[in-house]
Amino acid sequence: MYAPRIPRSWSAAGPGTERGASEMTAQVKYDDVEAGTELEPRTYPVQRIDLVKYCGASGDFNVIHWNERIAKSVGLPDVIAHGMFTMAEAGRYVTDWIGDPGAVLDFGVRFSAPVVVPDDDIGATIEVGGKVEEKLDDNRVVLALTARSGDAKVLSRTRAVVKLA
């Protein structure tokens, strides 16, 4: 079975540790993948500080992403991550695999459950996986992605169309 070439950074310990990404352009060749080719899963930690940073970077300061008191008052178990933060981690998974942010042609998700982020030193994790679902013409492939946090499937119907080398 085909083992996709995994950029060196994929074995890195966690976020902020990847190096050499600029060497990754067009790493994956269209001819090297088949429908069903699995991508190596990755885990992305999420702590409260990440949500605070994402509030500032995105401009989405909805209180449920940083205020536990208000999050609980509207029926949530705790502070939750922005859906777009979770989508961003899935996007990062895709761009790390293909090595080129410009090769993403289409990217869509459904938010099926929140990522609950407790106020402790561990936080939560988002586990992303994927496979090549279909090969299209013009070196394009459809990736089907999954994202879980704990027992919850946090993204569903997640697809990216990317152009490979």
Add this chain to the structure above:
Amino acid sequence: MGINRDYLGRTYPPTEPYEVSRVKIAEFATAIGDSNPLYRDRAAAQAAGHRDVPAPPTFPIVISMAGSAKALMDPGLGVNYAMVVHGEQRFEYSRPVYAGDVVTCRSTIADIRDAGRNVLLTTQTEISTVEGEHVCTAYSTVVERGGAGN
């Protein structure tokens, strides 16, 4: 009250031009934990074939929210914003957003439909440069909980 179905297909005036900066792209990349040098280093981006620093795939939400907010905040549409959650998101790219782009958004109410007790409302936001080059189309679907049958 409730969502006014007559607003289906309505297009809103374009947003004020937004100038994409390398600093904002780097800030966004840091916030999502992505240390890829392409998002920070113009020389690295150009060496990889980009005209300037590209933005991560979900960065267009930073820009498109201003457009979709014009629709969602329209009092005549009748969205009960306190009951809204983000249901789905999709981007179709003509190319990445680049540092130096000056872009505007034009949003249309693309779909309004019931799903059980909820209403799903989809805005379609075209992000284009002020020169008229299409960059990305963002589809945002929000769920108004308990909004059906009003």
